[in-house]
Amino acid sequence: MAVMTMIDAIRQAMLEEMERDERVILMGEDVGHLGGVFRATDGLQQRFTSKRVVDTPLAESVIMGSAYGLAMTGLVPIVEIQFLGFTQNCFHQICQQVARSRFRTRGEHPAQITIRSPFGGNVRTPEFHSDSMEALFAQSTGLKIVMPSTAYDAKGLLLESIRDPDPVIFFEPLRGYRLQSDEVPDGDYTVPFGKLRTIREGDDVTLVTWSASVPVVEAAAEQLAERGISAHVVDLRTLVPLDEEGLIAAVERTGRCVVVHEGPATAGFGAEVIALLQEQAFYSLEAPVRRVTAPDAPYPMPSIEHFYIPDTSLVMRAVDEVLKD
Amino acid sequence: MAVMTMIDAIRQAMLEEMERDERVILMGEDVGHLGGVFRATDGLQQRFTSKRVVDTPLAESVIMGSAYGLAMTGLVPIVEIQFLGFTQNCFHQICQQVARSRFRTRGEHPAQITIRSPFGGNVRTPEFHSDSMEALFAQSTGLKIVMPSTAYDAKGLLLESIRDPDPVIFFEPLRGYRLQSDEVPDGDYTVPFGKLRTIREGDDVTLVTWSASVPVVEAAAEQLAERGISAHVVDLRTLVPLDEEGLIAAVERTGRCVVVHEGPATAGFGAEVIALLQEQAFYSLEAPVRRVTAPDAPYPMPSIEHFYIPDTSLVMRAVDEVLKD
Amino acid sequence: MTTDTTPQFRPEPEPVAPVQLLDENGVLRDGAKPSMSDGQMLEALRLMVYGRAFDTKSFSLQRQGKLGTFAPLVGQEASIVGSALATDPARDWLVPQYREAPALIRHGHSALRIALYRMGHPEGGRIDPGVRVMQFNISLAAQIPHAVGLGWGMRMQGEDGVAVAYFGEGSSSEGDFHESANLAGVVKAPVVFFLQNNQWAISTPREIQSNATDLAARAPGYGIPGVSVDGNDLLAVYQVTAEAVARARAGEGATLIEAHTFRMWAHTTADDPTRYVNPEVKERWAKRDPVERIQKYLGTRGLWDDERTEALQAEVDAEIEAVFQQASAYPAPDANEIYRHTFADETPAISRQRNWHLGG
Amino acid sequence: MTTDTTPQFRPEPEPVAPVQLLDENGVLRDGAKPSMSDGQMLEALRLMVYGRAFDTKSFSLQRQGKLGTFAPLVGQEASIVGSALATDPARDWLVPQYREAPALIRHGHSALRIALYRMGHPEGGRIDPGVRVMQFNISLAAQIPHAVGLGWGMRMQGEDGVAVAYFGEGSSSEGDFHESANLAGVVKAPVVFFLQNNQWAISTPREIQSNATDLAARAPGYGIPGVSVDGNDLLAVYQVTAEAVARARAGEGATLIEAHTFRMWAHTTADDPTRYVNPEVKERWAKRDPVERIQKYLGTRGLWDDERTEALQAEVDAEIEAVFQQASAYPAPDANEIYRHTFADETPAISRQRNWHLGG
Numbered sequence A, B: 001m002a003v004m005t006m007i008d009a010i011r012q013a014m015l016e017e018m019e020r021d022e023r024v025i026l027m028g029e030d031v032g033h034l035g036g037v038f039r040a041t042d043g044l045q046q047r048f049t050s051k052r053v054v055d056t057p058l059a060e061s062v063i064m065g066s067a068y069g070l071a072m073t074g075l076v077p078i079v080e081i082q083f084l085g086f087t088q089n090c091f092h093q094i095c096q097q098v099a100r101s102r103f104r105t106r107g108e109h110p111a112q113i114t115i116r117s118p119f120g121g122n123v124r125t126p127e128f129h130s131d132s133m134e135a136l137f138a139q140s141t142g143l144k145i146v147m148p149s150t151a152y153d154a155k156g157l158l159l160e161s162i163r164d165p166d167p168v169i170f171f172e173p174l175r176g177y178r179l180q181s182d183e184v185p186d187g188d189y190t191v192p193f194g195k196l197r198t199i200r201e202g203d204d205v206t207l208v209t210w211s212a213s214v215p216v217v218e219a220a221a222e223q224l225a226e227r228g229i230s231a232h233v234v235d236l237r238t239l240v241p242l243d244e245e246g247l248i249a250a251v252e253r254t255g256r257c258v259v260v261h262e263g264p265a266t267a268g269f270g271a272e273v274i275a276l277l278q279e280q281a282f283y284s285l286e287a288p289v290r291r292v293t294a295p296d297a298p299y300p301m302p303s304i305e306h307f308y309i310p311d312t313s314l315v316m317r318a319v320d321e322v323l324k325d
Numbered sequence C, D: 001m002t003t004d005t006t007p008q009f010r011p012e013p014e015p016v017a018p019v020q021l022l023d024e025n026g027v028l029r030d031g032a033k034p035s036m037s038d039g040q041m042l043e044a045l046r047l048m049v050y051g052r053a054f055d056t057k058s059f060s061l062q063r064q065g066k067l068g069t070f071a072p073l074v075g076q077e078a079s080i081v082g083s084a085l086a087t088d089p090a091r092d093w094l095v096p097q098y099r100e101a102p103a104l105i106r107h108g109h110s111a112l113r114i115a116l117y118r119m120g121h122p123e124g125g126r127i128d129p130g131v132r133v134m135q136f137n138i139s140l141a142a143q144i145p146h147a148v149g150l151g152w153g154m155r156m157q158g159e160d161g162v163a164v165a166y167f168g169e170g171s172s173s174e175g176d177f178h179e180s181a182n183l184a185g186v187v188k189a190p191v192v193f194f195l196q197n198n199q200w201a202i203s204t205p206r207e208i209q210s211n212a213t214d215l216a217a218r219a220p221g222y223g224i225p226g227v228s229v230d231g232n233d234l235l236a237v238y239q240v241t242a243e244a245v246a247r248a249r250a251g252e253g254a255t256l257i258e259a260h261t262f263r264m265w266a267h268t269t270a271d272d273p274t275r276y277v278n279p280e281v282k283e284r285w286a287k288r289d290p291v292e293r294i295q296k297y298l299g300t301r302g303l304w305d306d307e308r309t310e311a312l313q314a315e316v317d318a319e320i321e322a323v324f325q326q327a328s329a330y331p332a333p334d335a336n337e338i339y340r341h342t343f344a345d346e347t348p349a350i351s352r353q354r355n356w357h358l359g360g
C-alpha cells in the first residue's frame, strides 16, 4: 500500500499485468523508448523489450486496425492513442471494426483490446487534446467505457479492462495524472465495471459525475456542506456498463440531482443520465435534474477553457436552483 | 406543384440551386457519370459538366478535407458521402476541421458546406449503410443537423442547407427515397431550420420523432386513433438547431410523451429530448417520457433488422404504458 | 548531393509489363516456368468454376427476392483463386474484401455460411473456430490494417504464417491502405497486399482513382517490393503470390501485388454497368476469360476436355444447389438475436431493452 | 507482358542524392545556378533570424509561465523560409502544420496573432481577411487535404494560385497524406506537398516512421514528381520549390518535396529530447546550420558581415519585444467568447447555455 499518483498507478497496472500475462503488449506513438509523452509507459520498453512495447508510425487508423489483427492472433493489445481527440482519426476502426467484431461474427471473434487515451481540460493543451468524447463512444455501441477519477480506481479498473474479453476505452484525465494521488495497493486487484463509487453521503441533493469533473464536484460538495447543504456525491466510474441501480438509488435518496461533465450538453452523457432517471425514478424526482456541462461549442483556446469547463461555482449555483425548484 | 418522390425533390433542389448559383459544386463517389448509386444526382454532370459535378477517388477523408479547402476559395460544395456509416472514415475532417473552422478562426473562415448522406434501416443494405448517427454529430458541435421526412421538406431544407453559411449534415432516409412522395412546388422555396412540423394534432399523448421513423409513428398514430387515443405527432426536422419552444409546447399540450428514433438508446438524441423536456417542462409531465429506439447493439444483418428498428407495435405499446403511468 | 534540380522521382510514362505465363489463348509463353502442379491447376479450376456457379445461383435467387444484394466475382476468378492457392489454410490468414468467396472456401470457411451471409442471416457472419479467415468487410480498406496485425502477431509469436489482404484498386485510394503498407514495411510484417485492379469502383474508372501509371509503383514508397501481374492468368497469379508468400515466411516482409483484371458483371445486383462500361472494352476482356484460358492450357496438356467441363459444371451446380437448399432450410433467426453478442456479458441497459421488447 | 516474376518495383537500396546548391560551408557548388536574387536572400535571412528570435523569446516567456507550450522551428529555418519565398502572397495559399511562423508572417499573417496564439488567446486563431493562410493545425496531416481543395478550387475558378501544404515526415504516415497526394494527381491540383523531414516525430525516429529509403519516392505512386532536397540549404529549397510552384501554375499539377533537415530544439516546450536524441548526430547537424550557411555565402559575396548580423539581431529582437508587449497588453477574453462563433446565428441551446452561465 503506497500513496501514488494516478499516472504511476496506471503504469504499475500495465507493468504488473505484462509480467503476469505475456500475451499483453503495448503499442502507440512514443510509448516505447520515450515512455509516453506523459511517462505513463516509462521504463516498460526497457523492461519488456521493443517486441512487447512498440513505438508505431504516426498513423492512428493502422494502430487501431492492426491491434485488432494482433488480438485475432491471441495477443492482448493495450493501445495508447496519444490524445483522445485523435481517436477521431481511427473512428471507423474503433466503432465499426473493433467494437462490432463480436457481434458481426456471432461471438467468434471477440476483440480483447484496451484503448488508453488522455483527455480533459484545464491543463492548457493545444487544440483537440482536451475533448470529452465519452458520449460518442457510448452511442456507438460495443465498447465498454471506463473513466476513473482516482489512482486506486485507475489501477483496478485498468487491470479489469485489460482482462475484459471485450474492447474497452479507458479515459485518463490529464489533470488527474499528477494532481490526483491516493492509496494504491501493490499487486493484483481489480475494480469491477458497472459499480459506481459513493464519494460522500448526503441527504439534500445528489451530485452525479465521473472522471475529470470529480474533483470539481467534490470541492462543490465541501463548500455546500459549509453552507449546511448535505450533498450525496457519486462517481459513475464506468458509463458502459452503467450502474443503473446504484444511480437510481443514489438519486431516490435525495429526490434532487445535478449531473456534471466536461463534454458539451447536447446529446452528452448527462442527457442519458437524466433520461434514465426520469424513466426509472420519475416519481421520486422532486425537482428537474440539472446539467452543468460545457456549452454546445468546440473546445476553446487555453486562455478561456476555464470558462468552458464546469467549475465549482456553477455546480453550486445549479444545486441552489435544484433545491429551490 | 407536382407530386414527387423524396429523391426527385432532392435532385431538383440541387439542380435548381446549381443553376441559380454557380459557386455551388457537387462532389463524391459515383455522383457524376452514374448520377449516384441511388440516382440522386442523375443528369447533373451532363447538365453542369464534370467541373461542377465531380466523381472523386474512393477516399472520404480527402473528399471532406478538400471540400473544406474548396469552400475557402469561395465555392459552395455539396459533398455526398455514399452512405452515412462512411462518415466515420472522415470523422476528424467533419467534426474537428469543418465543424470548428468558424470557431477556431473567430468567424473568419466559415465553412459553407452541405454534407448529404443516405442512411436508415429496413432496406436490406449491407453492413454500415443503415446506421443512424445523428446523436454523434449533435454531440460534436459546430454542425447543423437536418433530417427531412417528406419530399417537400427535403427540397426546402436542402436549399436552406446549401445557403446556410455553416456546415450542415443532411440526412437522407433510404426508405423514404422512393416510398415517400408528396406535393413539391417547382422553383425556389426554403424550409427554415429549428421549426418542427406538426404532423397531426392530438390531446392524449405527444409522439416526437424525425426522419426515417416518421412513417412508423404516423402509422402508430392512425391505429391509436382507431382505438380512440388521440396522438399529437411532431417531426423535429432539424436537431441542431432544435425547436425547443415548439417541442416543449407540443409536450405540454398532452403531458405525456414518447420519443422514437432508429439509433441506439444510450446517449441517443432521444435522451437529449427527454433531458430537455424534464429540465424545461418538468411540472407539466404527468408520466415518464418513454423511448422507442434501437437497442444498444450494432446494426444487425438484414434478416433481423426489422426487430432492431422501432416498429408500429412497439410505439403503440410505449404509448399504452405512458397512458397507464 | 546534386545540383540538378530536376525531380529525382518521376512517374513512369507507361505501365510496366505485367507478369504473364499463359497468353490469352492459353498457350504457355516462351521462358515461362509455371511452378503450379497439375493437381493444383485442377483444384484451382474447380474453385474458379465453383465461384462463378455460386454467383450464378446467387444471382437467380436474388432476382427471386430470396437473397440480398451481393458482389459477384465473375472475371476475377484467376486472381482470387490463384492467390488463395498460394496460401496454407493451416497457418496463413485470408483477409477478404467481399468478392473472394472461393478463396475463403478453399481456406476452410463453409459455403453454407457464405450462402447465409448473402441471405442476410446473422449466422452468415459466424467464423467457425480454427478457420483462419476474417469476415467479408463492407467498410472499404478497413480490413487491410487487420491483415498487418495478423501477420505481425503471428511473427511476434514465432509462427511462420502469412496474412493475405484482398482489396480493390478503389480501396487503394483510402488512407487505410497507405497506413497499412507503411507499417508492414516498418515491422517487416509477413503480409501480401493483394490489390485486385478490376478497373472499376462501382462506376468510377481506374483513371479517376489515381494518376499513377501502375498502382504497384507505390510499393517502394513503403520500402517493399511491388509486382504487376496479369490477373486473368491463373499460373502467373499463383506464381507471384507464392513467391511473395515465400518471402514473407522467410522473414523478408511484405509485398504489394497489383493483379490486372476486369469486373465482368455488375458491381452488385443493385448496379447497372451498362450506364458506364464501354461494351468494346468489356469484349476485349471477355477474350481474356480466366476460366477458358486455363481450360485451354490443360486441354493442350491432355488434362481437360469438354466432357470434363460439363461434368464439373454439373457436379458443382449440384453441390451449390444443396448448399442453398440447406441455407433456406436454416432456422430463421428470432428477435433475441439482436440482443446477443454485443458483449460477452450483458449490460443492464441491454437486459432492460431486451426485457421490454421481448417481455411485452 | 513478361515471364520474369521478379518484382518490377523495388525499393532503392540507398537514398538518392538530395539537391544542394550551397555546401555546408556556404560555398556554392560547381554547376549550381541559384535563381534567388540577392534581395531575396537578404529577405530570407531576415525571416530566418526573425523566426529563431521569435522562438527564443517565446521560450523564455513560456519558462516564465506567460505563454503556453509551442513547437519551435530552430534548425528548419531554411526549409520553412526558402519554400515560403517561392510563393506569391497575393495569389498562393500557405497551409501550415505548426512550425512555420515566419512563412505565415511573410505571407501577411501578423506576428501579433501568432504571439496571441502561443499565449492561448482566442484572437490568435483569427485569420485577417484577405490573408491567404490557413490556421496552424494540431491534428496532424488533416491540413493536407485542405491544401488540395484550395489549389483545386483556385484552378476551377481560373486563378493561377498554388497551395503549399507543410507537414512533417511523421505526418506523412497518416492516411490523409496519401488520399491528398492521390487526389491532387487525379485532378492535377496546383499543390506543393512540402514534407519537412526533420528526422523526428516527437521521440519517434525517421526509421520507425517508414521503411522507404526516400519519402519523396512515394510521388510516382500518385503520378506526380518527387524531389529530395537539402532542407538546410536556403538556395536549394527555394529553387526546387519555385520550380514546383511554376509547374503548378502552368497547369502541370502537384509536386512532392522532401526537405531533409533536423529539429535542433525540443519537439515542444513540453518535451525533453535528451532522452532520445543522440548528441553526436545533433552535433553533425549543428554544423549544417541553415542560418550560418547563407550568412557565410552572403559574406563571401560581400553582402554580409558580423556587424550586420548583430544589427539585424538587435533590430529583430526589438521588433519581437514589441510584438509580445502588444500581445500581453491585448484585452483578455471574457467568458462570452466561448458562446461566440460556433455558428453565424446562435442556436436556442447556446443562447440558453449563455444566459444561464453569464446571466446568473
Ligand SMILES: Cc1ncc(C[n+]2csc(CCOP(=O)(O)OP(=O)(O)O)c2C)c(N)n1
Binding pocket: B029, B058, B082, B086, B089, C099, C138, C139, C140, C141, C167, C168, C169, C170, C171, C172, C198, C200, C201, C202, C263, C267
Ligand atoms: C469506406 C467505404 N466507402 C464507400 C463505400 C461504398 N462502396 C462500396 S463498393 C465501392 C467500390 C469499391 O471499389 P474497389 O475497391 O475497386 O472494389 P471492387 O468493388 O471493384 O471489387 C464503394 C465506393 C464503402 N463500402 N466503404
Ligand SMILES: Cc1ncc(C[n+]2csc(CCOP(=O)(O)OP(=O)(O)O)c2C)c(N)n1
Binding pocket: A029, A058, A082, A086, A089, D099, D138, D139, D140, D141, D167, D168, D169, D170, D171, D172, D198, D200, D201, D202, D263, D267
Ligand atoms: C492526428 C494526430 N496524432 C497524434 C498527434 C500528437 N503529436 C503531436 S506532434 C507529433 C509528432 C509530429 O511529427 P512530424 O509530423 O514529423 O512533425 P514535426 O513535429 O517533426 O515537425 C505527434 C505524434 C497529433 N497532434 N495529431
Ligand SMILES: [Mg+2]
Binding pocket: C168, C169, C170, C196, C197, C198, C199, C200, C201, C202
Ligand atoms: Mg475495383
Ligand SMILES: [Mg+2]
Binding pocket: D168, D169, D170, D196, D197, D198, D199, D200, D201, D202
Ligand atoms: Mg518530424
